[in-house]
Amino acid sequence: MANQLNHHSNLRILKEIAELLNEGTEISPLLSGVLQKLLKVTGVTTGWIFLIDKDGRHTVEAAEHLPPALLKNNCEPLKRGSCWCVDGFKKGTLTKASNIIECRRIETAVKRQQGETNGIAYHATIPLQLGDEMFGLLNVAAPGKKEFSHDELALLESVALQIGSAIKRIRLTKKEQEMALIEERNRLARDLHDSVNQLLFSLSLTARGGIEMTEDMATKDTFRHIQSLSQEAQTEMRALIWQLKPSGLEKGLVQAIKSYGEMLGLKIDTKLSGVISLPTRVEETLWRVSQEALNNCKRHSGQNEVLISITVTHGRVCLTIRDRGCGFIFEGEQILPSLGIESMQDRVESLGGTFKLETAPSKGTTIIVELPY
Structure with missing residues (x-):
């Protein structure tokens, strides 16, 4: 019993x-x-x-x-x-x-x-x-x-x-959720490339034709402005497509970062210490942080050279992204200056890592990320 x-x-x-x-x-x-x-x-x-x-x-x-x-x-x-x-x-x-x-x-x-x-x-x-x-x-x-x-x-x-x-x-x-998300990103990237990107390219060609067809200087300037805006939008669109479907990530994180920077017109100097074999979530986070940082370098630094260092030790990886651009006033206790930088910090901290921003006027900007893995 x-x-x-x-x-x-x-x-x-x-x-x-x-x-x-x-x-x-x-x-x-x-x-x-x-x-x-x-x-x-x-x-x-x-x-x-x-x-x-x-x-x-x-x-x-x-x-x-x-x-x-x-x-x-x-x-x-x-x-x-x-x-x-x-x-x-x-x-x-x-x-x-x-x-x-x-x-x-x-x-x-x-x-x-x-x-x-x-x-x-x-x-x-x-x-x-x-x-x-x-x-x-x-x-x-x-x-x-x-x-x-x-x-x-x-x-x-x-x-x-x-x-x-x-x-x-x-x-x-x-x-399965990750695979579904990747497939949806790939579909969006294809749609953007086949539709919006082609429309912007056509707009740029039309503006160029308008410049050549008119003799009026004010009209030429208007067409030049339209062409410049369309080309800038094309660059933004290529960056967006790259983010949705990163070309080169399958060849490794470092190659993907370099290719993305070069696509933006930046000169990327990389330094790697240690062997990289990272979990998918960690690699994805480092990739997204690098993208946002390179976008900011392109838009705000006034320089086209970026130094990127990745150091891998037992159980931890450190990513440092540094430019020698104009920098800005920022104290460590302040609220982060943009949603992009805030999203970088959120991504890193969600994996138990640390995010640090160092900058000063005329001293450039440095982002330091440490993640456990």
Whole structure:
């Protein structure tokens, strides 16, 4: 009878978590909600979830009721260094729920006197996976608990399998959305090129013909002004089409930036340090920031030379864009001077990065972006 009651309890727990997972569309809040529910219905008091990428870098995607020793400096003891469970995940030896007899992260935190552990010294670790795909680890613990039973580990494995399935679903959905967005951008780029861009080209030719056909100087000046405006609009249209369907991004970020700058009539000097192999979202953000910065250089700097530096270190990428143009008055505490610059900052900060603008009259303008990856 006890086993039957326990079986029904586990089914109820799995049902509640499955309902929660089916509603989620964003990974981080979803994992936090599942972890909260898991701790509430199972009796364990503490949990954290690592997501681990293909390069072996791990992030703390969710954490609940961590003791002070692991909370120090925004969970630095969990974010830095290695441990048996992360190492086992990377090596492919951690394939099922396991009891961790001694947690290296907790031991290190105690040695460094980083705070109380609230009686937690051991934890269970469960891989988040779906078939052959591995996403990360679920870790749970409770004060004084040295070992999780076979039934407890089996329940945690079932929960981890559900989490892995949800992560896969969300990532596939986002990939489909990205592909749909790319296709829509390509369609808009084609439409603009085939219609508006051709109309502007025709307008420029008509204005040129008007200049040659009339002898009246005022009329010539009017046609010249129309031709100049149409050519300027063509340049803007080419830039817009380039933004919608970047020619050259498939050849790499640096080549795309150089090609875009050259299309605007700018001379781009690039410096690259480190090997670039960036996630799509990070590369897209750097690309959009570079576009906006180059547009501003073209319109406002009064110079056609731009220096671009990209430095890649372990886990971080730094993009610096500098011109030696006229610059402007700007103090660090001021509101950013344009919607374009504000959108650059928003893009960067949405990925947990930092955005910095440095400028002064006659000193040029520098934009510095740092992003984790």
